[in-house]
Amino acid sequence: MVGMGWLRRGAGRLRQGWLPIAEATLAATAAWVVDTRLIGHPQPFFAPAAALIVLGQTRGQRMRRAVEVVLGVAAGVLVADLVIEALGPRGTWTIFTVILLTLGLAVAVGASTVTVVQAAVSALYLVVISPTTTSLVPFRFVDALVGGGVAILVSQLISARQPLAPLVAQARELFGELCTLVEEIADALERHNEPAAREALTRARGMDATVDRLETEVTAAGEALSLHIRRRRDLHRVHAVDASTRQVDYAVRNVRVLARAAVTLTRLPAGVPADLIVALRSLATAVRAAGEALAADLSMDDATADRRADEAERAALEAVRLAGGLFSTGPPLPLIMIIGQVRATAIDLLRGVGGGDDAEVLGRVDAALGLPPV
Missing domain, CATH: 1.20.58.220 (Phosphate transport system protein phou homolog 2; domain 2)
Known part of the structure; x- marks a missing residue:
């Protein structure tokens, strides 16, 4: 009986929350397809990631937050790539320099807390986890922009015919x-x-x-x-x-x-x-x-x-x-x-x-x- 009650509650939550799930899945998949098929990036991790980040923002503030998050992620990616090219990956000084520059840049331009955190996390991912490759600066920067742009478009599909x-x-x-x-x-x-x-x-x-x-x-x-x-x-x-x-x-x-x-x-x-x-x-x-x-x-x-x-x-x-x-x-x-x-x-x-x-x-x-x- 307890298990059936949990299943019913879970089914009810899915009925109420299916739209955000569908939006996130469609946006992340579409961002991946655009980046791999149209742009030709073989490992476009940041495209679907940026799409998910944007769609995670509060509905009603999504447009403004989307721009902030996309720019924050893109800035973090760009800073990390440039520092990795200069100092190499996974080093202590690389991590120190990437975090310092990313946070300093985000705060200097007046970014919101969400943007600052997303920029720092994106940069840290590249330094610690992402495999090293060459000439990734333009790819990763574009990945974040593609993911954010696709997310904004997908978020408007439901209300395109009747926005009010x-x-x-x-x-x-x-x-x-x-x-x-x-x-x-x-x-x-x-x-x-x-x-x-x-x-x-x-x-x-x-x-x-x-x-x-x-x-x-x-x-x-x-x-x-x-x-x-x-x-x-x-x-x-x-x-x-x-x-x-x-x-x-x-x-x-x-x-x-x-x-x-x-x-x-x-x-x-x-x-x-x-x-x-x-x-x-x-x-x-x-x-x-x-x-x-x-x-x-x-x-x-x-x-x-x-x-x-x-x-x-x-x-x-x-x-x-x-x-x-x-x-x-x-x-x-x-x-x-x-x-x-x-x-x-x-x-x-x-x-x-x-x-x-x-x-x-x-x-x-x-x-x-x-x-x-x-």
């Missing part, structure tokens, strides 16, 4: 989870159920990972469009999402505070006003509509994006209006906190869907809350 699809999916996932979370808070308050409210708070505390994934996909989409000549004109859509990501992060934090206040409110003996439940459900509708507006904009469906943005604004302002009406009843402190977070979440949603400048958004939200204009 992963970002659209991640945006829908984040807003879908946030909408469900607000609905769960509303349900917990309606049933006056403290355990359910605590469960919603636990979910809210785990939302940061979803925001991080959205930020990663924004960066990855920007990289993919930069390499896609015919789709570079769509970069402004990714930039718009990038600008709204901070507001989305704020909205997630606001809902987390809202969930914490909901736990306290369910512990009080008094019932929860019905208008608060309606306000929270309206806020959930606004979250869902904001997510659909963002996804439609990325899918270049501007008409749907505008319509969904209007729906988000109407629902958010209705939530604020209903919550603001509860001030007249002299609400307890936890309820006041929830009202404040409904207002803050509405503001961040409207900013996130391009609802106007800050003054306009604040004016509309505070008007819905019943506050006099400033």
